[in-house]
Structure formats: C-alpha cells, structure tokens
Amino acid sequence: DDDDDDDDDNHAEKSDSETVTIPDISFKIRKMVLKDRDMLEKGTKAFTSYIEAYKKMRCAFIFRFASLDLGVLATSFCLLRLPKMPELRDKVGKLNFQSAGPEIDIYAIRYKDKARERARQKRLAAEVAAGGKNAKQIKAEQRMAAKLQRVKERREGEILKGRNPNKKRGKQAMIYDEWDALAKEERLHKKLRGGKITKEQYKVFMYGEGAKADSDVESD
Numbered sequence: 029d030d031d032d033d034d035d036d037d038n039h040a041e042k043s044d045s046e047t048v049t050i051p052d053i054s055f056k057i058r059k060m061v062l063k064d065r066d067m068l069e070k071g072t073k074a075f076t077s078y079i080e081a082y083k084k085m086r087c088a089f090i091f092r093f094a095s096l097d098l099g100v101l102a103t104s105f106c107l108l109r110l111p112k113m114p115e116l117r118d119k120v121g122k123l124n125f126q127s128a129g130p131e132i133d134i135y136a137i138r139y140k141d142k143a144r145e146r147a148r149q150k151r152l153a154a155e156v157a158a159g160g161k162n163a164k165q166i167k168a169e170q171r172m173a174a175k176l177q178r179v180k181e182r183r184e185g186e187i188l189k190g191r192n193p194n195k196k197r198g199k200q201a202m203i204y205d206e207w208d209a210l211a212k213e214e215r216l217h218k219k220l221r222g223g224k225i226t227k228e229q230y231k232v233f234m235y236g237e238g239a240k241a242d243s244d245v246e247s248d
Contacts, residue, residue: 075105099123121232133173
C-alpha cells in the first residue's frame, strides 16, 4: 500500500510539473505563425469572420457586441497585428492586445508552399513598384524591421562574447538616439496638425499601446 501511495505522489508531482497553460500554448502558436503565412492569414480570417458572425446574431440582447473584448479575442486567435476593419477603426490604443513589435516584418513571413510564395512575391513586388500609400507603408515597415533586427543581432553577438551591449554606447551614440526620437516626434506632430492622425493615435505611436489607456485613467 505504501508503494502505491508513493507512485500516486510521484504521478501527481509529474502532472503538476507538466501543466501547460493557455499563455504557453499561445506563445507556441505565435512562433508557428511567424514561420507560416498560411497560419497567419487563416487566423486573421477566423478573427474577422468571428466578429462578423457575432454582429449578425439574432439574440443581440444576449450576444452584445459592445461587451465583446476584441483585444482578448484577437489574442486568442494568436494574431500578430490587428486587421484593418471598421469595427476596430476607433479602438486604436484602447484594446487589451499586445501586437508583434516593429522588429517583426509581417511581409517577410512566407508560405511553406513554394508556388504560393512565388506568386505572393510577384504580387508584392508589383505593389511596391506601383508606388502609392500601401507601397510607402510596406517599405517603411520593412526598413524599420530590418534596422531593429540588425540591432538585436548586434546585441546578441555582444552578449555571446561576454560583453555588456549597453556599455560601449558613448555620448555620440546617445545624441544620435535623441535626434532619431526628435525626428520621429516632429513627423508625428506634422501628421497631427494636418489631421492625418488623432491625438489618441499620436500617443500610441509615440509611447506604445498602453499610452492612451494610461491617459484615460489619469483624466478620470
């Protein structure tokens, strides 16, 4: 009997150590999405279809769209970025959702199917060559992702060599950082003055997703 009790205890300890949480699963799926465009697009399509179906529910007094937490919903679908859709237009910076950082080049995520990927690359090249608003956005995001990826790789290289990646940054490097920050702020100010972005979007672009929520708390 004592031996049986010991086996039960060992089994319980093993089960506890192997407990898998929802964040663990979401993290693993996100890593898969970063390597497979098909999963990325299916997740986005599932999210938008869910919202459209939810809004069409006949029992609207039960399935209240206004009560739906769209940020948590997007997280559950393991999205990297929120899609552009009317339901999210006025919710920038207000949702409980952590998007993939700017170091992630969404356009670089490939299909595993080689034929589909070749066709996508042709469409992407044609869109960039045509110019226009989308082309500028694509190029800007790609440049930013490439820049941040180089910084990340440089830091990782310094750490592997046993060096402090922050120690070598002198006054001149810090001045360059300040110039970049000021240039970014000036560009956003121009867009704000020109009515191209709202005050809420300005705060999000400058300080991150949580900035608008923090300002709302302070105003209350």
